[in-house]
Amino acid sequence: MGVKDEIRDFLLARRARVSPGQAGIAVHGERRVAGLRREEVARLAGISVEYYIRLERGNARGFSDDVVSAVAGALRLDEAEREHLFDLVHLANARSRRTRKPVGQPVPDGVRRLLDAMATAPAYVWNGRLDILAVNPLGRALFAPLFDGPDGPVNQARFLFLDPAAPDFFPDWAQLAHDAVAVLRRTPQDRRLEALVGELSAGSGTFRDMWTAYDVRTRHTGVKRFRHPVAGPITVEFQSMALITDPDLRITAGAAEPHSASAAALQFLAGWSTGRRQTLTT
Secondary structure: OOHHHHHHHHHHHHHHHOOOOOOOOOOOOOOOOOOOOHHHHHHHHOOOHHHHHHHHOOOOOOOOHHHHHHHHHHOOOOHHHHHHHHHHHHHHOOOOOOOOOOOOOOOOHHHHHHHHHOOOOOEEEEEOOOEEEEEOHHHHHHOHHHHHOOOOOEEHHHHHHHOOOHHHHOOOHHHHHHHHHHHHHHOOOOHHHHHHHHHHHHHOHHHHHHHHHOOOOOOOEEEEEEEEOOOEEEEEEEEEEEEOOEEEEEEEEEEOOOOOHHHHHHHHHHHHHHHHHHHHOO
């Protein structure tokens, strides 16, 4: 899928989501579209219908930031959606706001050492395809079911949508699934991402529906609940940030509330993971 297709699909999905009432448009009689008509978006944005149709078809070359901002306002886009639309338009004009590198690049040795030094916090590095590229021992112990599959990069989306154990392991599966699709939608398309989307679409009708909805969002913090097969229920608050040296990689680390049952469970997992490693090396 090229950037033109992405712009088209995104604008179509967002236009269908906004009702005339939300946009302050009076409705007379029956309507044949779920959301706003193209001419209504154009009027709200203060541009001609022809100009908006050109943008919705993905022909975004030459569109100014002011026009894109007006369209974003007409479609009631939130901050993450606005940023995504700007990124797409800039990419179409070959002047993206940031240099985009292929996902899947190696994790620097310094970052791996940092992960290992975080002995009391589960931590991992991941890319826009949701591959877990590096993980510390406690992170591997906490996310143990994800690492039980075949060799190769562990992929969070593949586990969420194709592993029948995922909904039981993650009690808030639906929220995590939506977040995963949103991250994939914000990731620049390449052959490996297209292959992953094809695999998930073929194996999960739920993924297909979420992918078609074209939801984008940004979350830098959040709480994950686990039903761990060894340690039982665990609740961990995670923080996520992009690596300054490589914005296409993110590091996520978590901590449980001090003196809580979850903190005790993480402490137990730390010892459990140490025992497993010693067993494997003897």
